[in-house]
Amino acid sequence: MNFASDNTAGVAPDIMTALAKANEGFVLGYGNDAWTRRAEQRIAEVFNRDVASFLVTTGTACNSLAIANFTPPWGAVLCHENAHIVTDECGAPEFFGNGIKLVGLPGDNGKIAAGVLKAALEKPQWGAPHHVVPSVLSLSQASEAGTIYRPAEIRELAVIAHAHGLAVNMDGARLANALARMNAPADEATWKAGVDVLSFGATKGGAMAAEAIVFFDKERAAGFDRRRKRGGHLLSKHRFVAVQMEAYLTDDLWLRVARHANAMADRLSDKLSAAGIAPVWPVEANEVFALISRATCDILKAKGAAFYERLPDNLPASAAVKPDSVLVRMVTSFATTTAEVDAFVAIASAR
Amino acid sequence: MNFASDNTAGVAPDIMTALAKANEGFVLGYGNDAWTRRAEQRIAEVFNRDVASFLVTTGTACNSLAIANFTPPWGAVLCHENAHIVTDECGAPEFFGNGIKLVGLPGDNGKIAAGVLKAALEKPQWGAPHHVVPSVLSLSQASEAGTIYRPAEIRELAVIAHAHGLAVNMDGARLANALARMNAPADEATWKAGVDVLSFGATKGGAMAAEAIVFFDKERAAGFDRRRKRGGHLLSKHRFVAVQMEAYLTDDLWLRVARHANAMADRLSDKLSAAGIAPVWPVEANEVFALISRATCDILKAKGAAFYERLPDNLPASAAVKPDSVLVRMVTSFATTTAEVDAFVAIASAR
Amino acid sequence: MNFASDNTAGVAPDIMTALAKANEGFVLGYGNDAWTRRAEQRIAEVFNRDVASFLVTTGTACNSLAIANFTPPWGAVLCHENAHIVTDECGAPEFFGNGIKLVGLPGDNGKIAAGVLKAALEKPQWGAPHHVVPSVLSLSQASEAGTIYRPAEIRELAVIAHAHGLAVNMDGARLANALARMNAPADEATWKAGVDVLSFGATKGGAMAAEAIVFFDKERAAGFDRRRKRGGHLLSKHRFVAVQMEAYLTDDLWLRVARHANAMADRLSDKLSAAGIAPVWPVEANEVFALISRATCDILKAKGAAFYERLPDNLPASAAVKPDSVLVRMVTSFATTTAEVDAFVAIASAR
Amino acid sequence: MNFASDNTAGVAPDIMTALAKANEGFVLGYGNDAWTRRAEQRIAEVFNRDVASFLVTTGTACNSLAIANFTPPWGAVLCHENAHIVTDECGAPEFFGNGIKLVGLPGDNGKIAAGVLKAALEKPQWGAPHHVVPSVLSLSQASEAGTIYRPAEIRELAVIAHAHGLAVNMDGARLANALARMNAPADEATWKAGVDVLSFGATKGGAMAAEAIVFFDKERAAGFDRRRKRGGHLLSKHRFVAVQMEAYLTDDLWLRVARHANAMADRLSDKLSAAGIAPVWPVEANEVFALISRATCDILKAKGAAFYERLPDNLPASAAVKPDSVLVRMVTSFATTTAEVDAFVAIASAR
16 A cells, blocks of 8 residues: 555556666767657657757656756746745756746646746746845646646646746646546647746656656757766666657557556545545645545555655645645656555455 | 667576566555665675665666765766766766766876875865865776776875865776676775765666665765655656665675676787787776778678777877877676677788 | 835945055954954944854855755745845845745744744644744844834744744844844843844944844854855955944944834835825835825826835735825835925925 | 956046036936936947947956856856966856856967867767757956957857857957957957847056946847846946946047056066067957066066966976066056066066
8 A cells, every 4th residue: 555656656567677678788978868759759759859858867857857947046936836846856946957946836636737937937026136036937747736737737737837938838747647637749748838948757657757848849959968868867877868858758658657547546535535534635746645544644645555644734625624734745656556455445444 | 789888688597587576566656665675785795894875776867866965066086087977978067966066187098096096185275165176086997098097006095185184086998897807895995995876887787777885884875765756766566666776686696697707808808919910008897999901890890890080099108009090989787798709800910 | 205215225324444454554354353353352242242153245145154054955934924134135035045945934024923933843844854843933124114122022933933943043234223222222222132133234224235144152153264165255355344344333323224224214205105105014114115196106206206116015904005006115224314304205295 | 466356456537537427316217317328328329239238347248247247157268277267256057057168278378279169169069958059159368377369269269169059258358459459340359240139347557446248239138137126236326337338438548548457568578578588378358478487476476566377387498487487467457657667677587
């Protein structure tokens, strides 16, 4: 019953097999190899565009490098106030951006509303040399609340951002889950909706450690190979990160994994709801957030369930918070089984 | 006949097996797992000391993070002028160190002599606020010339460095090769000789992507977990980097691999010498540097040999440079075979 | 009728005279001169302590350098959400701090309440390597709302900060106004109340360009001379910044100027109140904030009054905001005259 | 007898008078004033071009900000190995450039020869992502050896630099001395010769603290106002830095001062030569470098002469170094008198 994170699962079997298979013979390092070419080709196919892509091993590197590419050091990154880049990356974007400022915007369901973005950008304060320059809008797909942006929402936000000179970054650590949920083509939900650069995660979807920075306009990737290198993020035995991405994008593995994880989240959510424990935010990807009692929380842990408590920030007004309520997050993955879900719910609903 | 680098080899079989074996069940991310504990334990055992160690996936990250920990932004890092951190990391140390300065010192055989270090540190220029502060001495083991520092040499340099307030970093991307050659215990050639922080590489020795920053004084590692995280170098599925290091240090795999690579380098060097192509620097690790004619170089490449040409900087006075001489570097690894060596030499000596 | 800022006034006559007088003979540069020694001595006397002080020419440099000295790059600076360092320094603290994060706290009257600070520091999020480390509490004295912290308030905040390992910085761009208002000794309102490092401004008080970073614990200033130099903030003809500070602190000029400016603010506030335009925040230093109608605002400007409009953020609940209300800020200085104040009020109250 | 530096002199009388005169009335801060407009206008006139210029108070800030504008963080700045930016700015260029690398080139007489620059840029090492990108050529005018680059020399270097994609920075802390010596128009020796951005110093020429970054292509100054601000280098009472530059460039004060300083250096050089103490480098600006005996050095100091000893690096082969030789630097300024020069020489030649 491990719902702590989608990174507590191991490596999807197909990816592990591919890794082992790639281990033959001598291959030039640093991306000068056939696996890298194929991974890049797969990414281009998936997004239906001639993109520039760069592989790294962590989501934090992916986000920070991507963002730094689109902002001067005196730039501001507008994002949801609970975004991973704000709360969980120990200042990595600020480090890679040489002191950029992250400006957190409020928003229901973990998402930024168009009106909020517009108001923020139209504040009179941005003009003078005393003020940082809004340079990037970063959207988390799925959001930290487990919700997703539809293409039309992305487009509306991107139009506002572009009109004010900002580039649009998507933190797509769980993009696959969002696409699987919407049954939307990858292009429709990214560059066709206005995304300029994508942090495309494979790790949470079953890779060992593989993420891609995807530039939808290749010309804007100038210099990025050195940016990655000096961040220490260019692997020498690069084929082994490339083959992960290749396998992830082969035979729709990425979407199959995402659909399974989403289905497990739905099952968990549905069964908890039936037991009177409704999710606090819509379950749109592979995360379920719920308020449970401290006693239930304790017993679940005692019986071996793993999950994280979260700060009850930004709960919707409808959330039924009681004095002993605990906000918990359950994440599903390719490795989650119906048995685990059912066992978890059985314990939770016994209370 | 691939001698381009020790990173063109794949993953040593034992390490690949260990990776596959580690892929079972749910495990907490970010290093909170048994593999990480065991890898740390192995490192402590190998170095015979209660150290603090941190795993990352690239040597550049390893060096840059380690060095940044020991220097203020206005610090200088003294190192050989051909050191990897100076020439091949695209300014990563400067980036992680927030604008530190790398001061390259000259030196025969890729090594810094005690007198050179002393003279550099006793230059009167260092005192005032206008000048950077020498803060770190970085030694490459093995050096970029394929030579190694003996414990007594390290000790002599470290005593000078410490007397001037510098910490001693060792770039140990090929430490195993150096230890295997000297048949020296790891402690004698590191902390007992005065090394404060080690970049301990496993990748060139057969790992997929695993390097450790090893602090011999645990207290000096304060804050380092965040330094690594904000560099984007804390892996989420951390067990998979840890298990590589664990396997590398199990049953002396690391030393066995190094011995084999060294032996292949010796064989290559001996046979080339016999054919009149003497190495320009002593072959003390797994690298052979030699001057060959352009014609020989071309024919080797035409017949499928892979190796890199290097700038003929800092050649010893004894080197017999001819107008058409090319300086080439051949690197051996766990995967190098005697057949490859012999085939290479056969072609080279046919000219 | 210039109330735009206290930096629109020129140089106080005594300071200009001192500058001219210092212009004789040859003097070593970079602070190795008698004026610098005397300025340092005056600062020590004023604060009744053997401090380490460093002169620079801008408040932004002063704050940014001071803060950077007390936080690792992965540190967080807690401050009021409207603090100058957050809103008006174009990311300078983030730049000098190598990507630190500024965390803005809400608070009435431009001030941080002890409970708010405590709650922020006791949030469970700070522990892991994923999160930045609260490292500095920065207090603006006077605040951006023109209010001041009393010694007891500072002490309460400092105790909390110190208990959590934070250093306390005071942005004292208008410290003189605060001290003059409270009639408090400088030591009582700074280090005796727990301030570790002070940005001590003279520019707004009549200097041409002179600010001092004052370390109350000299040992914590180690390396700061180089930090200043590499920021480009060590003047070569240093005597001319030093003599400004010396003159500023001679014969209580700094307090006399502050008392005058405060008195002018009081007069302005009192007369506006009498005319039905009550200040929105208590007038405790040399700034008056008031809501006036757009029509009054326009006519004031048309008649030559200079002042800035401000975003109506964080207005107190008691503020009588009307649809056409404009929040304006009036700042007084050594150069403000009663005639100007009265003329301004006459126009404002005519509406 | 103060020859320690041209910054040991005070402020030229005309500039001090102008400062006092500017001290009237209220003036908007941060450069929104008539003095700033006039200073910018004067700079444009002097350089005979519609430039973008920005004032700061130190040469280190001037150089560092200018250079940072023209290089990505992974860029290299090529300059003479004894350039001020390399040796005397405590890593400021590296700090402002977010970890750029300064590559010192050797060269006689403190200057870079075209062949040396060309060879450096044509080294094969610059291509791959592992290597920094040469981005700026920085020329010191006058050089650290007191010599100057003629327009033709600058042009030759700039053509090479531009052909390799580098921008050309001129550190013109003593540009006035160089122009006065050559009797060359400012445009001929800067942008017409290929300089892209100039650090234009007034401080050494008699200002209190005033330097200008001058962009000869205005479009390349985009964002620079924020770069300056976040470095803490935008003065609030900006008129007082502007008026210095205005006065400096009025009625040819800058050239008159430079001519005087140069003449004093010539006198010193000529008289020392006559006494058998020939300068080691051509005296082309306001600096004289000579080898004197330790005994002479001591007696000069004992009798009140002020000057600095320098490391005897890069002495020309012709220099007659004796065991007790000391390399000393004498700098003249607007305030140097013939009497001081003669007194100095009298003592020096008595030995």
